[in-house]
Amino acid sequence: MWSLGNITQSVDAWLNEAFSPAIALLIEFVIVGTMAISLFAILGLVLVMMERKVSAYMQIRLGPNRVGPKGMFQTFADTIKLLLKEGLTPTGSDKFLFNLAPVIAIISAMLLLAPIAFAKDFQMWDLNIGVLYVSAISSVAVISILMAGWSSNNKYSLLGAMRSGAQIVSYELSAGLSILAIVVLVGSLKMSDIVASQETGWWLFKGHIPALIAFVTFIIAATAETNRAPFDLAEAESELTAGFHTEYSGMRFALFFLAEYVNIFIVCAIGATLFLGGWMPFHIGQLEAFNHVMDFIPSSLWFFGKTFFLIFVIMWFRWTFPRLRIDQLLNLEWKYLLPISMFNLLLATAIAIMGWHF
Amino acid sequence: MLEEVSVIDQGDMIINIGPQHPSTHGVLQLVVTLNGETIKKVEPHLGYIHRSIEKMCESLSYRQFIYVTSRMDYLSSHINNHGCALCVEKGLQIELPERAKVIRVLMDELTRIASHELWWGAMAMDLGAFTPFFLAFRERETITDIMEDTCGARLTMNYIVPGGVMADLHPDFQRKVKAFIKLFREKADQYNELVTGNIIFQSRMKNVGILSKEDAISYGCTGPTARGSGVNCDIRKLYPYEIYDKLKFDEILETGCDSFSRYLVRVKEMYQSISIIEQLIDNIPEGDFQAKTKAVLKLPKGEFYTRVETARGELGVYIVSEGGTTPYRIKFRSPGFSNLSALNHMAKGGKIGDLVAMMGTLDLVIPDIDR
């Protein structure tokens, strides 16, 4: 059957045949790097378009509909505009940090792509501490935000950055604990193991209540970690105009913007991998015929379908809820989410030890 | 309030919110002293959109000056015009035909609903929820269409002239208003589900921006802002003008004194306005829509004061006449100015996010404050 895994294997075999192993590895690096960057560009374009269309339909509007068929090329036009714009650096700013911050944001987002399994046997780096790697790298993103807020020499930016620092550091905890619940059930940190363990059913269904609670906690924490509404305090436009990127313009702003959307994609991809079975097709117990039909859908489609579903849910949050206040945001984490996810981890451990899950 | 000693300590931050800022709804500058996220002092700076409307009115005739007042509180422009026309009519001692009175009250209440609808959307948007803004505009659009049919304009209608209204009601008026009432009753419950019941919204609004009854009175707050603190101040009840004394409606009072009770007052007021419209829409008396007036109006020598309840509170119109064709002095007591003065008192000790919510519940229209 057609699969992305076969293609990569044949490419790898052909390269090793034609060149020496070192050069073959180098070429493979270049290919993977190019693919990652083009994935970035495509994700940026698609997600911004999706956000605008989703918000438009929720707000009884049509959304962008002038550039190209149904406005599909609107984001291209916007990108060109951003590229052509002057990137201003404020006079009082710390120029080195100011220019470094968006690059760190985009690099930390890019590093997170490594352990994600996009399809069957289609993964950049299946390292054995995959989940740990993800939660470690995702905390680097906060540095770029703090750096941007501090170096801009703007009070709005500083306030936004400080809010964001407090927020991301707190929500890392419950995100980590909810991921841990699944790790306990699987017994491995490796992404491929986690996906393989869901062949008989997704963890959301077979993990009982702990997996369900962990899923909800994870979605909330993921929304908060990516600075999305209702947790978008770092850039709360009715309070802090644009928060940490108030002073950024042109391409540097575009990098922050892109990093935000790629981060959404990545947390949703991780959520899909952990709770919704990654590229695993949807199977129902013994219904062989049904399962066979489901197997026929390519694994990459399964993965992207699940991821985009989660992205849609997060967008749905954004266009429905008002924003929380900073003290309420921290209350929610420390008084509700953290105790719940700790208790939940205990429950998950008990279930894993007793082997009560399916 | 003479307790204003220097509140700035080491480590405090002073930031300018405005004149260009998304949540000040216009060109208002707030100089905010912050300790971390906590507000120590808010100092509103006015005058960015001062157009000297009072002075302009003094050089215009009694027929002409009414249209300028639409530009003060542009969201309740019809009610502004109404207040001015009442003052001129008081001076001229004109008795209005019943039909004109009913038309004026109907339009007043429609304007009030339109203004509160827009406030509701903008309020939710200040708190970060964008969708309600568009939903509110849909209903507001129906009202502006009704206005456009009858008055000829959507926002600055200039429909009221001394002695009545400028034109008769559009033949479609009753049908369209009834359709609007039906639509409003359908959709308003949705709004309560989407915003009022939302736990995030409630926790943002409750126990925030406390303005006690005594403080509301001493700052001279009027309208829904004061009624949220339990102050009886509805001009329509206390000093009824036109036909308000014959209508059945409640003055909404909430005693929570916080942002949420001010919010509830406005939401419930929309329902009250709807019930006023329902009482009147089938009982518009036949007759003239305008009393006979002279071509050139001359107020007798003296001072005249009238007040009306706009969507934001009490609007007072004070005319000093020397007997000529133009007012010698004119003064507007605008509701927004007094309401804004309570902001510093309310905001102390709150967070920046609270400040935005408080400004939302004060329902500030900056041209009304600066004039």
Add this chain to the structure above:
Amino acid sequence: MSAIQYIKDIFGAVKSLLIGMKQTGYYFTHHKEIITQNYPEEKPKLAERFRGEVVMTHDEKNEHKCTGCTACELACPNGTIKIVTKFEQTPEGKKKKAIDKFVYHLELCTMCNLCVAACPTDAIKMDQAFEHSVFDRSQLTKVLNKPGSKVMEGVE
């Protein structure tokens, strides 16, 4: 009490959030609710009383009803209207006052309708045109009486 209250709080909160999401979800799936007008393609249907600009009505014989009484000029709060008059020779040989130019400054006009209300002969009215953008401000100063037009018979 507190443990039960804690759980109750959480469920109440989640319920209120889900109700909100149901609303936006409804609008997302029901596209018939969309109220956007694609403006340049779909022209808005304006009310017949909509005030866009002042025009002077001319009949098929290129005659208008304006006598040049300047009631509108006096009624206008902004100095939008300037009437230039001339003296015409009537067939009987008498001199009669008539308008030369009815100058209308659209850039000053606030569409308050006071001029139309003041006009004793209904010579001017409000028109529905609303697309007034031009590249040069001077194009907004218009002369409302058509060239060669004259006042209608019997209008005083």
